[in-house]
Amino acid sequence: MSIPLPGKPVRGSKTGKPIMALLDLLGRTWALGIIWHLSQGPATFRELQQRCEKISPTLLNTRLKELKALQLIASQDQGYMLTEQGLSLFKIICPLGEWSKQWALAVYPNTNLLELESDQSIHPCIAPCA
Amino acid sequence: MSIPLPGKPVRGSKTGKPIMALLDLLGRTWALGIIWHLSQGPATFRELQQRCEKISPTLLNTRLKELKALQLIASQDQGYMLTEQGLSLFKIICPLGEWSKQWALAVYPNTNLLELESDQSIHPCIAPCA
DNA sequence: CCACTTGCTACTAAAACTGTAGCGGAGTAC
C-alpha cells in the first residue's frame, strides 16, 4: 500500500487534503495501535511485537516504514520511538483511553472496568493525560 | 469481520480492553472517514457515499452496521447521523483537522494549504473546534 | 402502468493482512 502523503491522492480522496491522508494512514490496520503502544516509551522491533500481542512482523515492518516516512516515529539506539510530531498526535488521541471506558459502559453496562484497567498508555512526557 | 465489542477479544488484543476494541474499530478502512464526514451533519446512504468519494456500497454498509451496533451512529428519518456517543468521540478527534495541516507542512514544506483548505469538517453543534 | 430515486445486496477481482519459518549480522563465550 502506498504511503499516504498529504498533498497526493490517497485512499478515499483525490484531493490529498491533509486530513484525508491522515485518516487513510490512521485507518490502516495497527497504525493507531503502534502509536499507542509506542507512547509507553521507545521499543525495539521485537519488543514492539510483544506489546502488540499478535502483529505479524511483515505488517509491523510495513507500518513502521510508513510511520517513519511520515515523520511520526523515528528509530535510533533504543529502537523505535515517537517523534515530536508523533507525540503531538498522540496527545490528541490520548483521551481515547478514557473515552473508551465510558463507551464500554454504555455499550455493555456491566463491563467490569477493574479487570480491564491496566492497558492505559502513559507516556512519561505527558502525565496529565493519564 | 466481527464487530469489536469492548470486553471481547479483538484484533490485536485478547483482553478486550475498551481502548483495544476502539482502536480495532477505528483502524478499519473508512471507519474514521465515515465519522468525519457524518460530523458535517446527517446524510442518507447515497449522500454519504458521495461525501466519501470512492467508498463501495458494500463496505459502507458493513461499516455502518458496525458503527450502529457500537452506538456511534444511528439512522432515522434524515438518514444516518452521529449519536451522542459518536459526537463525543468526534470532539476528541476533531483537532486532527488542524493538526494534519501543520503536519503536512512539516512533511512537505511547500504544501499549498490554501488549495487544500476546504475539507475541514465543522459540525453545527461544535463550532469551537473549527 | 412507467420512470425515477433510494437503500442495499451479489458477485468477482484485487489488495491487504496473517502466520510461520528462517536468513544474515552482531555480540559473547569458549
Add this chain to the structure above:
DNA sequence: GTACTCCGCTACAGTTTTAGTAGCAAGTGG
C-alpha cells in the same frame, strides 16, 4: 575459529478484507 544467542527483518503461502460494478426490491410521483 565455531558455537551459541539475540536482533531486525524478509519470504512466502494462505486467508481475509476491500474495491468495483451491476442491479434488485421498495417507495414515490406521475
